[in-house]
Every structure is written in C-alpha cells, then in structure tokens.
Amino acid sequence: MKIIDKEGKVYECPEEEVLHVIRHSTAHVMAQAIQRLYPEADFAYGPATERGFYYDVDLGDKKLSDEDLANIEAEMKKIVKENLPIKPFILPRDEAVKLMHDRKEKYKEEHIGDLPEDAVISFYQQGDYIDMCIGPHVTYTKALKAFKITGQSGAYWKNDAKNKMLTRINGVAFTSQEELAEYEKMMEEARARDHRKIGKEMSLFMTDDLIGKGLPMFLPKGYTVWQELENYIKEKERKLGYQHVMTPCVGTVSLYETSGHWAHYKANMFPAMEVEGESFVLRPMNCPHHMMIYANKPHSYKELPIRIGEIAHDFRFESSGTLKGIERGRHFCQNDAHLFVTPDQIKSEVSKVVDLIFDVYKDFGIENYRCVLSLRDPADTEKYHPDDEMWNTAEDALRQVLRDIGIEFTEEIGEAAFYGPKLDVNVKPAVGAEYTLSTCQLDFCLPAKFDLKYIDSESNEKTPVVLHRAILGSLDRFMAFIIEETKGKFPVWLAPLQVKVLPVSEKTLEYASKVNEALENANVRTQLDDRNEKIGYKIREAQQVDRAPYMLILGAKEAEEGIVSVRYRDNNETESMKLEEFIEKVTKEIATRAR
C-alpha cells in the first residue's frame, strides 16, 4: 500500500504501520463526511486507536441519533467511492494559524498555539476537506476498504473535565472486509463471556434497584466461589506468616484526617454520618485500621516484619458511570494486607509479595498481565505529599527491588498513591478497559502520620516502613476476571456445582440418589437432577447453564454394576469407573485445587 508523508513523498507503507495509517486516514474521511453533513462542525482530535479511530467534534447543540451515524457512514462510503487524492502541504506558523482561523477551526487553532515554536505545521487535504495533521496518509480515499462507525460518546477537550464536552464518534477500520467480519465475531464472543451475563446465567450474583446501584449481592452459588477464593488466599497468606484480623466497616472522620485520606478522597467516600456529636464514615480502605492495630502495643525490631491481612469490606462512592457488575461496585471486599517492616526488610518483603502474586497467577493460569511502576508526578504537589527526599528514597528503593527481582515493568508518572509509589499488575478483561488486579505499595508516609514505632537493637525508637498489598485485588473484581477468563467453566475446586448426578430414568433414581449422597458425604458440591426428563435434556442444562465439571450418567448398567459413567464438561468425553474411584479423583482435584 502506498502512503504519502507530510513532505509529499510517496512510498510503500511498512507492514506494521498499515493498519495505523488506514485508521488515521479513515478518521479524516469521517471528518470530511461530518463536515459535508454538518458544515458548522468544529474538529478537535481524530487519532487512530487500537482497533480503529475516533474524531472528537464540536457540533454545537446538535445531538446525533443512530440514524445520523448511519448517514455519516454512508457519506464516508461515498467519499471513498469518489476516490479523492489525499495531498499534504506545509505552512509557516502564522499562515497556518490564519488558515485555521479563516476556516473557523478554533480547536486546531488552539492546538497550533500549544505546539513548540519550531514545529513544522502540516496539513492534508482531500477535496474541500483540510485537516491539520502530521500524517502519513493513504494516497487516495479508495484505499479504505473496511470500516464501520461503532458509536458515539462524550469526551472532554484535552481530556479535562473542566473543558467543554465534545462528541466523540468511534469507528473501527481494517485492511479488508474479512478482517472487519472477524473483528465483529470476536466482539460477539467477548460479549458472551461478559461476567455480568454469565453471572446472571449461572445465578452467581444479582443487583436490585431497591438495594441500590453498585451494590451487587452474591447468591448462594456466587458466594460459594467467593468463599473458595477467600479460603485459597488466606491459606497462602497464613503459610507466609500473615495474621488475619477483622475490623469494622465504619470509622471516625478523624481517623481519615490523620491518615490524609480525608483531604484526598473525601469526594469518593460516602458522606459522613453525624452521631452524638461525632462524625463517622463508611471506610473506603483499611490502612488506618491496620495502622491502629500495629500501634496497639509496642514492638521490638525482633517482631518485624508484622503482616496484618484482612478480607475487608470497603465502600467507595464511585461515579455512577463507572460501575460495572462485580468488577467495580460501591461495595467490595479487598484482599488487603499491611506489612510493617524495617528499612532493610523492604527488599525481601517486596520480593515475597511479588513471588506470591506470580504464584497465584500461576495457580489460575493468568498469563496476560503487565507490570507498572507507578510514580508520583513531582509537579502535582496537591496530590503528593511534598517531601522530595521521602519520595526519592521510596521510588528508588522500589525500582531497585523490582530490578533485582528481575521482573519487566514500565514506569508511569502520576500513577502513585498519595503516600507512596507502587507496583501495579494490570490485566485486560474480555470486555472493557485494562485494570489493576494486584498491587504492592511502598509507604514511608502513613507510618509517620500515625506515629508508629519499633525499638531497634540499640534501644532507639524507629519508624517502620509499611507495604500495602493486595493480591487478588478485590475478591469481587477477581471473580469477575476469573468468570471472563473461564467463561464460567471454573476449575473443579471453584465450581459452585462440582458434580451433577443424572439418572437416565426414574428407574435408576434410587441408585442415583445413593451416589449423590456418597458425594455429599465426601464434601463434594453435588446436585441430583431428579426431574422426569430425557438424559440429553439434563446434560444440556448441566453443561450449558450449570457448567458442572462432571456429570454422572446413571442408567441400568451403572446401577447393576455399582459404577458411574462420567461425562467431562471440557471435552464431552465419557468414561466409566467405580464410584469410589470417581470420589477419590474428584476429592483429590478439589484438595489440590487442580486447574
């Protein structure tokens, strides 16, 4: 594919850039179509994205309907058919400003003002449409063969909520219709594994308007999964010397004023409750509670590290637009822990936390994740505790530990917590944007605020360092992730229903209920389908709705010989074995948490 750069040089597009150029050029064609249909439209940014492109446009008071979007797409196809040549030109800064000013492109004009003095300001033109852009682009509009407008949304000018909200029109673009069709198929599959959909199908959790938005409730099956996750992670933590505590979901406002959270995150907490002259809030996190537990008695350096863990209920007043099933609600349970350590224990403790994270990921088969070292933005003195030395020490320490451990990570400025830098491990769910699953934060700040102490070997009072960490993140979010990873086909130990017992007819119901009872006695989560239905019907439901890892098909043959016919969820194969043999197999898989 031939492309053209801003100097007008035409050349063959490198393979790896083809999609990007196509998407960027498609954004221009969409803008041209919008300009034809809405001459008053004023364009802001219109870049290529991971899957396509968007253009942010100021349409004044005009609201776009789905029909309008279809019209824009139709106009785009027309422009492609017209096969307009796409030509670049370069203007000196003042002429560029004048051109944009004359064309009433106030966003582009402002954009030029933001560019450095020596910037080369280039434009691309196709037909009447001119866009300020550094390119490169395809040479003719007919090069764009497969695109689709996927929707619209609001987006702030320069991503700042203080600015005007523009209309963002999103689209996807590919090199061929086949690729576009493939993408649409993939999107459909992604929607099918959405945890909200599967959660409903499997009766894992529910929401209700009367309970309140962002407050999902776990049903018996969902809570079974939840409890298994809780037991799993607590077991791991106990082996690593964590001590678990239970602390209340409410605390005084003073507690959060002491920690600094009140100043930083008041807006994201449920408002304070006044009782008997005192103010209380639902807690948004557990650090202060754990700090007070540490402060409950004096500590010797010999006791450190002290690792305090809790599966803790937290409440955050998340913006209504960000709520998403159990992935992000206003109530959730953190797999939280605070490690109180001496400075020379930082490295080994961070290292153990990192090991635990990857150990857990291995158990769950999580392979697609990204490690980020989140640092402060030194310019943001409002968010970040202004103590350069403290920050430099903490950031250098954490960076060095991560390097020593040898994990790959990228650094992101301005992503740190207000009290310290952190390692975030991010994953991408089937549906929606990447989010943080695990985190390990290094904190020199809160221990000082709470005046925490330990006595060192020379009888001096010292301030411990705190590591905040969450491995499963929140159990709710982790469950959402696992549902989407497995499409609800949980490993045996996590499955809410592990075995479904299916008599072929009522003649073998008695034998089936004996088998069911034997499984129950072995602590296997089992259910007997005693309905008067055909075996194919029962299998279908057990497999498609319950997603039971094992189905036991029990007919005359099995009853006679005292065996069970095992049908496997994951490969649809069947195998006969003795009941005792099956129980041993299943209970072993459960005990070892086999994947």
Place this chain on the structure above:
RNA sequence: GCUGGAAUAGCUCAGUCGGUAGAGCACUUCACUCGUAAUGAAGGGGUCGUCAGUUCAAGUCUGAUUUCCAGCUCCA
C-alpha cells in the same frame, strides 16, 4: 458526574399508522420410563421501569425520574 442509547413475562426478545399484550425458553400438570447438548400436550404467569402530560384512546407521542449499556473523567 458527563455524552449518547436502552428498559415489554423469571430469561432472550417481537409488538406495523396510537385502538383490549405476543413468541421461544423457564415454571406447573398430565402422558411417555427414556443412554450422552432440547419428548409431546395442556396450563399459570405482564399496571409494558416509575411519575406526570397530550388524546375519545398510550407499550407506542411529550416531559421528568430511576436503573442498565457504550464511552469520557475518576479509581487511595
């Protein structure tokens, strides 16, 4: 919170020009007694998210509101 879209039976959805509310699945009952992804028949089930308005008449039109969805902003 913001921009746009949606809301009809437990679930998935149809409902034309404003004229008494529909299907499949699920559920109940009956028959069949069944061998590896849906046996047949009958029956019950809806203030069409909520509140106003327009109209002789509203699931359908208007407004407000609630919740959900896509995205933006945010995420200690």
